[in-house]
Amino acid sequence: MHRSLFFFSCFLVNIMGLYAQSAIKKDKPNILLIFTDDQGYHDVSYYGTKDIRTPHIDAIRNEGMRMDYFYTNSPVCAPTRAALMSGRYPDQVGVPGLIRSIPDNNWGFLNPGTQLMPAMLKRANYHTAHIGKWNLGFESPNLPNEHGFDHFHGWLEDMMDNYWTHRRHGRNYMRLNADTIDPEGHATDIFTQWSVDYIESRAGSEAPFFLYLAYNAPHFPVQPPKDWLEKVKEREPGISGKRAELVAFIEHMDHGIGKVVEALKETGQYENTLIIFTSDNGGHLPSLANNGPIRDGKQSMYEGGLRVPTVISWPGVIQPGSVSRQVNLTMDIFPTLAEIAGVPLDPKVNGRSFLPTLFGEPVKEEKRPLYFVRREGGIRYGGKSYHALRLGDWKLLQNSPYEPMELYNLREDPGEEMNVIEENSEIYKQLNALLRFHIQEGGRTPWQKPE
Numbered sequence: 183m184h185r186s187l188f189f190f191s192c193f194l195v196n197i198m199g200l201y202a203q204s205a206i207k208k209d210k211p212n213i214l215l216i217f218t219d220d221q222g223y224h225d226v227s228y229y230g231t232k233d234i235r236t237p238h239i240d241a242i243r244n245e246g247m248r249m250d251y252f253y254t255n256s257p258v259c260a261p262t263r264a265a266l267m268s269g270r271y272p273d274q275v276g277v278p279g280l281i282r283s284i285p286d287n288n289w290g291f292l293n294p295g296t297q298l299m300p301a302m303l304k305r306a307n308y309h310t311a312h313i314g315k316w317n318l319g320f321e322s323p324n325l326p327n328e329h330g331f332d333h334f335h336g337w338l339e340d341m342m343d344n345y346w347t348h349r350r351h352g353r354n355y356m357r358l359n360a361d362t363i364d365p366e367g368h369a370t371d372i373f374t375q376w377s378v379d380y381i382e383s384r385a386g387s388e389a390p391f392f393l394y395l396a397y398n399a400p401h402f403p404v405q406p407p408k409d410w411l412e413k414v415k416e417r418e419p420g421i422s423g424k425r426a427e428l429v430a431f432i433e434h435m436d437h438g439i440g441k442v443v444e445a446l447k448e449t450g451q452y453e454n455t456l457i458i459f460t461s462d463n464g465g466h467l468p469s470l471a472n473n474g475p476i477r478d479g480k481q482s483m484y485e486g487g488l489r490v491p492t493v494i495s496w497p498g499v500i501q502p503g504s505v506s507r508q509v510n511l512t513m514d515i516f517p518t519l520a521e522i523a524g525v526p527l528d529p530k531v532n533g534r535s536f537l538p539t540l541f542g543e544p545v546k547e548e549k550r551p552l553y554f555v556r557r558e559g560g561i562r563y564g565g566k567s568y569h570a571l572r573l574g575d576w577k578l579l580q581n582s583p584y585e586p587m588e589l590y591n592l593r594e595d596p597g598e599e600m601n602v603i604e605e606n607s608e609i610y611k612q613l614n615a616l617l618r619f620h621i622q623e624g625g626r627t628p629w630q631k632p633e
Contacts, residue, residue: 222465246495269516273624301330
């Protein structure tokens with residue numbers, strides 16, 4: 183590159199960064215965090231997937247940044263949600279596995295003293311709301327309103343047995359703050375409308391808002407409305423029935439996301455709203471999720487269980503159509519939002535802010551160890567944990583407590599096809615030592631509710 187052109191490029195980058203930072207200091211943005219459930223890495227049309235259309239998720243991507251190497255902290259939902267809300271590794275806050283209402287199949291208890299994202303943002307005068315799936319506790323002291331949410335309108339449990347009747351094991355976990363409610367309609371439509379109502383209620387308020395919208399979709403049972411399913415079948419001749427159901431399920435949810443974003447625009451709040459869209463883990467392969475070229479899916483420590491579609495928009499700050507190959511985790515959202523809000527970070531937080539990346543500033547990728555965990559029951563897992571650890575291009579994993587360790591070089595082998603643990607004993611020792619440290623750290627926090 184010619185020297186004058188190089189220095190001019192650097193000047194533009196610096197100007198963009200200064201503009202973005204001044205925008206934060208002048209006016210804290212509203213924050214809309216959209217979290218989907220089990221959405222496959224390539225179950226979005228912005229990656230060129232031919233049989234699915236997600237125009238509203240694509241619009242967030244087109245108006246903002248696509249993050250191609252965004253990982254969840256776990257291949258299942260509750261641990262990832264704990265990491266999202268706390269900025270910490272999930273076992274360090276007591277959630278190494280799924281929090282369930284059936285005691286003998288419960289593998290997590292959120293440490294009640296953990297500072298969660300809404301409580302952090304309230305320190306910066308945010309009004310905080312959670313609509314949709316919570317899955318971090320069913321009773322006091324771990325209800326959403328007890329952890330900083332001013333408004334909760336959603337579902338306490340993990341999955342729904344039916345998207346129309348809203349029950350799990352025959353019990354109703356729908357709540358409006360502390361009150362049990364029994365709304366009618368498809369859960370996706372309900373959460374969409376509640377979000378639109380909340381956004382409309384915040385119009386004209388001086389305080390910024392934080393809305394955490396967590397859809398249960400597209401988690402099984404895959405139950406799209408009939409008209410959406412028929413639309414997909416007519417458009418995609420030859421598609422399998424099961425795949426058509428999942429595509430329709432996601433497209434129906436995408437339509438809801440469009441309604442929520444439109445509410446921001448109609449109320450004049452869009453231009454000052456940061457929108458983050460991501461998922462809690464990789465796609466569920468038995469539902470015929472599309473995880474693209476990466477290996478495996480939900481529950482797995484291979485890439486398909488951990489990498490998720492992620493896009494972020496912020497008008498006037500993030501360059502439209504930009505792409506990041508930076509490696510980030512779900513837990514990194516917490517410190518990023520803390521920096522945006524101007525809230526000092528608790529030293530216990532494990533994540534790191536990727537705000538400079540959103541500004542378009544060149545960032546030297548740090549070689550930090552990234553740790554993934556899941557504890558589970560049943561015959562396959564036996565109540566034990568299994569883990570993965572990534573350091574630079576290297577990834578060490580054990581895909582069940584009863585399988586041997588595997589080592590992959592993700593730069594040379596992104597599909598994780600060649601286990602090279604025998605040929606790289608020193609790398610194995612290094613990563614195994616780091617993994618043992620994280621297991622010890624997580625072991626300091628109980629994951630069952632005390633008597």
